[in-house]
Amino acid sequence: GILKIDSILNHQLYPDLMRQMGEELAARFANFGIQRILTAEISGIAPALMTGVALGVPVVYARKTKPITMSGPVYLETAPSHTKGVEVGLLVAAEFLKAGERVLIVDDFLASGKTLAALGRMVISAKAEFVGAGVVVEKSFEGGRSYMLKQGFDVPMEALVTITSMDDGKIVIA
Structure with missing residues (x-):
């Protein structure tokens, strides 16, 4: 099901709330030696950026369309869009994912896992960790x-909020 959180994340943002989210995610991964954060445009950018600020590392976001300024090799994956109802391409210029780097993926939602898996495949394609x-x-x-596990990604996954069910307008939070 679709969870509409436009008022705090997917359309309107509260900078102080975003900062706190970033700090919390950063704290959960503080001892992982993160060197870069990867996310998907567009709603993953704010939490990824604030996590990057807290960790002091660069943030790269996978684009859904290739701008004319992007030249050279790219990593390209596809994933279904929950909100658009279609398959979308995700691409990152190869220069921004480096072999051997320790990469944390940050996004707005973990639902089907297909976007996270697509981003994970990019990291692996770059020979990063x-x-x-x-x-x-x-x-x-x-x-x-x-x-994610079935796709071979047995990595720590942290969520700030976990919803266990959404039925008849009722949301159950773990």
Whole structure:
């Protein structure tokens, strides 16, 4: 199901709340030696950026369209968009994912796990190390964690909020 959180994350942002989210995700991964954060545009950018500020590392976001300014090799993956209902391309210029780097993936949601898995494949393609994933909201009933495991990504995953069910307008938080 679709969870509309436009008022705090997907359209409107509260900078202080974003800062706190970033600090919390950074604290959960503080001892992982993170060297870079990867996210998907657009709603993953704010929490990823604030996590990057807290960790003092660069943030790269996978673009959904290739700008004319992007030249050279790219990492390209596809994932279904929950909100658009179609497959979207995700691409990152190869110069921004380096072999051997320890990469944390940060996004707004973990639902089906397909976007996180696509980003994880990019990290692996770059010969970097996918060391963990942090999300603002996990919808555990959509099976994203188990999907990630089936895809071979047995990495620590942290969610600031975990929703265990959404039925008849009722949301259950773990």
